[in-house]
Amino acid sequence: MTPPELPPRSAVPDGPEDPFEAALFAQELLPEPEGLAERVVAALPRRGRVLSLPALARLAAAVLLVLGTSFAAFGTAPTLAQAEVLEGARDLLPVPAVDLGDLGLSGATETDDVPAGVLGAAGLVLLGGGLILARRLLRRPPSSRENP
Amino acid sequence: VEEGLQDRRDVLAAQAGDRRAYARLVGRYTRRVHDLARRMLRDPHEAEDVVQHAFLNAWRALERFEPDRPFRNWLLRIASNLCRNRLAARKRSRELPPRGGDDPLPEAPAPETASLAPALVAPDRVRAAIEALPERYRLPVILHYVQDLPLKDVAEIVDAPVATVKTWLFRGRAALKEILAAPETSAPGPGTTLGNAP
Numbered sequence: 001m002t003p004p005e006l007p008p009r010s011a012v013p014d015g016p017e018d019p020f021e022a023a024l025f026a027q028e029l030l031p032e033p034e035g036l037a038e039r040v041v042a043a044l045p046r047r048g049r050v051l052s053l054p055a056l057a058r059l060a061a062a063v064l065l066v067l068g069t070s071f072a073a074f075g076t077a078p079t080l081a082q083a084e085v086l087e088g089a090r091d092l093l094p095v096p097a098v099d100l101g102d103l104g105l106s107g108a109t110e111t112d113d114v115p116a117g118v119l120g121a122a123g124l125v126l127l128g129g130g131l132i133l134a135r136r137l138l139r140r141p142p143s144s145r146e147n148p
Numbered sequence: 149v150e151e152g153l154q155d156r157r158d159v160l161a162a163q164a165g166d167r168r169a170y171a172r173l174v175g176r177y178t179r180r181v182h183d184l185a186r187r188m189l190r191d192p193h194e195a196e197d198v199v200q201h202a203f204l205n206a207w208r209a210l211e212r213f214e215p216d217r218p219f220r221n222w223l224l225r226i227a228s229n230l231c232r233n234r235l236a237a238r239k240r241s242r243e244l245p246p247r248g249g250d251d252p253l254p255e256a257p258a259p260e261t262a263s264l265a266p267a268l269v270a271p272d273r274v275r276a277a278i279e280a281l282p283e284r285y286r287l288p289v290i291l292h293y294v295q296d297l298p299l300k301d302v303a304e305i306v307d308a309p310v311a312t313v314k315t316w317l318f319r320g321r322a323a324l325k326e327i328l329a330a331p332e333t334s335a336p337g338p339g340t341t342l343g344n345a346p
Binding site for chain 2: 021023027028030031033036037039040043045
């Protein structure tokens with residue numbers, strides 16, 4: 001069915017000049033279900049001084065990337081000069097000292113008490129996790145018309 | 149004006165984390181949002197759902213909201229977009245639009261003449277006719293006539309120029325007259341009388 005023919009825009013009234021509009025303006029707001037406002041407020045997520053979930057995720061990604069890069073860099077190409085740094089880094093990661101020969105990491109240039117290969121492998125895992133998390137965070141969310 | 153000032157105060161407080169201020173905004177606008185959703189969706193349960201989501205989305209996006217803008221328009225825009233999304237989802241899934249749910253529309257006798265003098269049109273018939281309008285006309289008609297918002301605010305909520313809103317209102321009124329003049333005792337589903345809006 002074709003829509004009714006339009007009058008010139010200047011002829012369209014703004015107010016209730018048409019008596020039919022009076023019947024429309026007489027409509028009242030429907031009553032809302034009892035307790036709806038209270039239920040809405042109760043369902044709101046907490047928001048305060050603690051970090052929000054997205055902020056927490058960003059922080060986690062940054063930590064993973066920094067730790068992962070450091071561990072991977074030190075772990076995959078350690079030198080004796082880095083042994084002290086590795087000692088400190090190892091304290092951050094609760095990895096027990098492992099005989100690298102048992103792990104098949106005999107190529108790693110570990111010192112006596114620094115499991116450099118394990119540290120490097122853990123670093124790569126952390127780096128990978130950080131990259132995945134960062135990629136997810138940087139990806140734009142699907143367009144949502146709800147939040148103009 | 150007073151409401152706008154109260155809104156601004158409460159928005160600023162809510163942005164600082166004051167839940168009680170946001171609860172005041174919820175209390176002030178729950179009925180309006182529910183009315184919009186109820187008339188747009190014609191389903192009380194979905195309408196309640198939209199109210200919850202509208203306030204939740206507004207709460208989440210509140211930090212990005214500019215307090216000098218009218219909160220009411222922003223909230224109603226969120227709610228109307230939620231309603232549009234649900235109507236589009238219904239259309240996609242080819243579901244039949246539910247009628248009234250547990251709050252069925254009352255049946256009223258059709259007018260004997262097509263003159264439609266306001267006194268002769270029962271409010272319930274007008275309500276049913278509004279809910280039977282095609283979606284594009286229904287939203288501005290509800291906002292302007294039922295919720296009594298000025299054209300400027302309606303235009304902001306539906307994201308269209310004021311002249312376009314006037315056109316939709318004119319077409320909506322014409323469609324309403326046609327629906328109310330029809331001999332059926334109950335209004336047809338949305339869009340079924342006049343087809344989809346162009």
